[in-house]
Structures are given as C-alpha cells and as structure tokens.
Amino acid sequence: MKFVATLALAAAAFALASPASAQSFQKPEDAIKYRQGAFRVLGAHFGALGAMANGKAPFDAQAAARHADVIALVSHLPWAGFGPGTEKGENTRAKPAIWTEQAKFKEKAENMQEAVAKLAAAAKTGSLENLKAAFGPAGKSCKACHDDFRREL
C-alpha cells in the first residue's frame, strides 16, 4: 500500500499549494476540453468509488484508496480551465454564474476539495464504514456546485 500512502501525501500537499497553476491554452475550446477532461476523470473515479461505498461493487480497500487519491489530486485541476473567454462554447454545461459569482464558485470548489481530501483519508483507513461516512459529504459537495453552476445540455 506504499503507493497509496505517498499519493495521500501528495494530495494533502497539493491542497496547500496554489489551486491552479497558470495553464497556457491556445484557444478557449482547449481550456473547455481540458476542464471537461479533468471532470470526466474525476467523475469516473468517483463513480467507481461510489459503487463500493453503496454496495454495488465489492469493496477493495486498495482500489478504493487509489480512486480516492486520484480524486483528491484531480480535484485541483479543472479550475485552470475556467479562465476569461471560456464562458462560451459548444457543449459546455458551465453556467454564466461561474463568471459572475466567482467567489461563490471558488468557495464551492474549495468545499469539494476539502471533502474529497477527507474522503481520501477515510479510504486510506481501509474501513468500508469510514469510506461510506465520508462519501456522502463528498457527493454532496459535488452536487452543491453542480446545482448552482452546471446546466443540463
């Protein structure tokens, strides 16, 4: 489980670093595709972890810890894709409120990062009960942001 422990350290350290390093996108579409790609990765690992937390997939402590650590790390990435000029685009579900209510958007992003950091810590204990307890708040932190800032296509 060494890789899990070191990933956890990395996730914790990431959380202390500045949330989004400058990303140099050639075009707004590139930024949009980047953030969507990061959310896809986040969603897939969250879904796989949720299946375990909800008893829909067998609990594998090592896989759970790895999923949770990938989630914790990737939770810091998409935000660099919401820069100026990325409000408009085909197939983006981002609501204009992201750019008009930036403080609120940032707060919700940070709430999610905090919740998934706790999720990673819980997953690392190897206990399904701990995973279940941390999964609910993490899922809510995703939904809280989606409710306000993500529209249906």
Place this chain on the structure above:
Amino acid sequence: MKFVATLALAAAAFALASPASAQSFQKPEDAIKYRQGAFRVLGAHFGALGAMANGKAPFDAQAAARHADVIALVSHLPWAGFGPGTEKGENTRAKPAIWTEQAKFKEKAENMQEAVAKLAAAAKTGSLENLKAAFGPAGKSCKACHDDFRREL
C-alpha cells in the same frame, strides 16, 4: 516546493503499482470518454510544459515541476479505458491495432510512463537545460504510440 517533492514520490510509487486498477464503467462510451479525458489533461499539461521547454513561454521552475508531476501521475490513468468492448465508438481515434497488438501497445505505454517519470525528475531539478533534455524523449514516447495506435478523425 514541498508539494512537488511529494508528488514526485507519488508518481514514482504509482509507477511501481499495477498500471490500471479495475475501473467500473457502465457503458463502453463512458470508458472512451474517460480515456479521452485523461489524455486531454495529459496533453494540456504536456503542452504547457513544452512551451517552457521550447522557449515559447517563460520558464517557471515550480510550475514546470507541477506540470511534469501531473503528467507523470496521469500517465497511469487512461489505460483502464481501453477494456474489451471499447474498440468502437463515435469520435474515437483509437486504432483497432490497440486490441490486436496489446503487447506492443502496453510496451509503448510503459515507455511513455518511464519517459515522463524521467521528465518529472528533470523538472524537479529546477534546471531549464535538464527539462529540455528530458522533454524530447518524452515527446517522442508520446508520438511513437500515436503513430501506431492513433488515427486522425
């Protein structure tokens, strides 16, 4: 730079772990979107790092190290999205050879993971010269796989 050091540890440890944990995708399209998302993230950070390596963007040692560490970590993710049933799909650039020449595909993926691990180590030294020296082989390791296994849309 603590977060960079810990991320590097994580990347190194990841490389020792099994390359792809079981990912539970509901539908083949989900797997395809997952791998494409991971490659998008990979490509964006690789592009940003390349701009520095090629003198098209100012060299920022800390940002470079962070990009390289994200690349090293994410280099382990997309492969879980190439499971059985994911050969066909709209908008996939994956060539059928991925599934008929799996050993070669795996070898090229591992070559890339090794090259980007070296890139992360090079970026961590804080030296632009070291970054430049490691960037070329890393770029070639991406291209080697794209040449054989990725088609134009």
